[in-house]
């Protein structure tokens with residue numbers, strides 16, 4: 001079966017691969033017009049294969065979020081044949097309506113990053129894309145179904161705030177994000193979600209709540225009228241990570257028989273129809289004069 005799904009994960013997800021929870025073949029870093037990607041693995045499951053890319057490296061935390069080569073990573077996954085990307089992301093909850101260990105299939109985001117290239121078309125102006133839906137509705141629907149079938153506790157929507165990092169937020173920043181509608185904090189989804197759109201690739205995220213955002217106190221959070229013990233908090237976050245292989249397997253199964261309801265594969269069609277971009281996406285990044293690029297785009 002052709003591999004059409006890819007998962008981008010953080011350090012905890014990569015540890016699962018290391019300890020054998022995922023059966024994987026190392027394909028290694030891939031060379032792209034935007035530099036080398038992080039190493040990529042091909043994983044096997046009962047319902048088909050998928051690619052896995054560890055966002056921060058293989059031997060620890062080699063790259064903080066500001067220095068990840070997001071363009072190379074997205075390009076490499078697309079080049080290998082991935083048509084859909086799921087990001088597995090740790091978050092801190094601003095809103096106490098979310099529980100520690102709960103999954104959230106986010107549907108919107110606030111971008112608070114300041115130093116990450118957000119387009120493949122730096123000098124060419126092809127990135128004026130509408131950002132609704134922000135995340136692929138087909139993948140979100142399948143993820144929600146998979147979480148339901150696995151009887152996981154989850155929320156089917158949430159507003160993700162992507163901060164630059166690696167430092168955590170200040171109490172005043174937490175209050176600011178809350179006022180503007182933010183519900184979860186993380187450092188991973190931008191610019192991945194925007195870059196995936198430019199390469200006409202489906203992208204969605206499974207977030208899990210590892211802790212609450214900084215509130216400037218040392219009070220323990222309450223849950224159901226009781227103080228949530230610190231060890232319970234840790235156990236739930238760990239359990240949320242450890243379920244990843246099983247959830248991905250279920251997701252592969254659901255995705256294989258879920259009809260697509262998105263238009264992610266045609267985001268750049270206007271540019272192609274106007275002849276500004278070729279029909280083969282790889283030609284978009286070959287060095288050639290603008291006139292030649294236009295001719296390539298004509299039928």
Ligand SMILES: [Zn+2]
Pocket residue numbers: 136137138139201202203262263264265
């Ligand atoms: Zn899609």
